[in-house]
Amino acid sequence: MTSGFCRFDGLDALAEQEEFLPHKSGSKKEIHFTDTSFGMSIFNLSNAIMGSGILGLAFAMSNTGIILLCEILLVFIAILSAYSIHLLLKSAGVVGIRAYEQLGNRAFGHPGKMLAAVIITVHNIGAMSSYLFIVKSELPLVIQAFLGKQENTGEWFLNGNFLIIIVSALIILPLATMKQLGYLGYTSGFSLSCMVFFLISVIYKKFNIPCPLEDEDHHNLSHLSHGHGYINGTDDFCEAKMFTINSQTAYTIPILAFAFVCHPEVLPIYTELRDATKKRMQNVANISILAMFIMYLSELHTTHYCNVESELLHTYSRVDPLDVLVLCVRLAVLVAVTLTVPVVLFPIRRALLQILFPDKPFHWARHIIIAFCLISLVNLLVIFVPSIRDIFGLIGATSAPSLIFILPGIFYIRIVPEEQEPMFSRSKIQAACFAAVGFIFMVMSLSFIIIDWVTGESRSGGGH
Template structure:
């Protein structure tokens, strides 16, 4: 659940000085008895291989998992699997580029790689992209609170429908949750202890997956036994309800919503700002060992994503919503198992928001107040403004699909494709790998591929908005 974003960051504040000391170093020094340079390998990591896999899996796992069944419904099973495999492989290659770049210059912070590659503008660009992406992550988490918490309260009150009371209004509820839970946690100087919730968060998502698989065999297609939903489904997905085979699995399909698939998948695999801090904490850290951590983590999340998307899609077919949990309320709003899943996911995402806020504040401090001592007024002010901004965003954005789509189409390709590729080209010395060497040509093609993904996805999403196609999502 991206709970390791702060891991090791508290020691990053002084990295400009180590950067200056490492400026003339091309390779990381091996363990010798000579004088010590301040590289990230000087920090002795204590995290085991298995726990590092656990941490990175939590960094990958996020709210994007709730949108994968929707993505499959708009691509078909075969195309979705092809795209999921491609994004997973490309994410692993992207981490390879990051680790190679960090190994050359001895830097463990994403922003500092940008500074080494392109100077202060590169540092600011990386910080801004991380900020935008994490604001998108915060928004997606609060959107889940907005759409799911009213249903949980409604179920506890044994209400079969929302009767309009203020405590069933998601907009009021996210403000209350933000003020009473998220803001106090975000005001703490050190949020490291919240990393302990990562295990609970991942457990929640495993429980979510088990529930999705179980429900596949207990729910028939909505058109077969829930006729009162036919109108809402038709309004919800007019582009796919053109034939009578609405409850049949599509192996390959394309419609106006297909444009959201790559951004949703990219959003679900972003973990790159956390890779270097986790690398730092790894015991007996080597590039090969950390790459193995990344490969195992990506494979584990690939399996989890695929099973969630497949069983979620095969439960609701064309009626699946962009936030999968919300779809179950159309079958039985008072289902105890779904209620337990909702509660677990709500607690997990609520505790995640202040942790995701931490690297945003750190990036803003680097941009706005570089080399300034800690001040409580700035610390509190940034947290309050960020939470207020995200609340306004979530209240006025009509659908979580728009958050997944827009953030996935901009910051995700930048963090996965464009920045690692360009950093690699700029940082790896030419005497080690010439500009026209195969690795650098591959990195350039990789960055170009990310740019193409970004332009295409944004173009299709803007066309979808302009033409006024169906507005899907949890905001009903």
């Protein structure tokens, strides 16, 4: 048995070498796509995990409760995300392939390849949309504050739709045309620094914002609408609930799943990792997930739990729109999410290339045109999207469980041969249960969200 495993591992290593380290016989080995350092890989993967999810987690907390969310769900999703990356890397190591779409092809043929590519494309377009939605809603407020305006007076430079087009053309598109994902490690590191500043500011604001919130004229804002319902002015308004269930709880698991999805970026980062091994890439994933878990947990424990909107920064605007610290935080978040968009775009482009041009070599024109078309599409979506909560909910309820739970589980079962893991071995049974959990999460989350939409519309129709 031991010799069989050694032989299999040797074949794995040979397959990976032939796939990713091509070289001519008798000449010096030429290394491709293996020049990104361990630290830069952590920056890129952490940036892919973090994204805009950090702005939605406080909303999830306010509608679920500290015990249910922090002590169970947050830990649960983080551990399962690390485990799913383990399944993904194990499957990739068996067949010597580091492309999500090709794993789907190896597991289920062309339909599997198309399924993986479509899910990655839908999820990452949703993620890019959520990032640009933040730019659309926050950048006008930043400019407005710099100009000392108390309200938006309608000029073109205060129009979020125009601003996202300008940001996309001047910042996102040039970064998205980089040849390799590893080049974005520096911008990812700066993006993470901005989010650390955001976290520190949230902690500071925890102890400097009155609750219930008051506006500049000292009027209580606790009566403001919250989701589909309204919040009363009771003492419970400012307390962190230990356990809460309401109509908005349906968005908790989708938002959490959305906040930990980085799986489309795992294999591209693995491909470019210097001295790449499964263990080394797993360490990159574990450190990234742990770092983001600590950031998420710190934010959730220092948020006004029962007084949070679906986009956290809007909560602070209700106190003082011209607050200097809030203005700096807005600017930092804008920089962070803007620099995250190119990282998220890479897996979409790779998925499209796998579908449309599977055997074509790299070509600059194709590389740039796909980036331009994707950014243009996302800009159009953001202009017509009504709420960032809807993005978090739908994407988190569909593609996120597929990428975290379902696809890694079924790929592992189909790809790892019975010589290494029998069909009813503990590992494959765990993978099957893992995929089943993802399917249950998806069905439950979608059902609750649809029910919330229907009841919300009925309440609106009833004049509430």
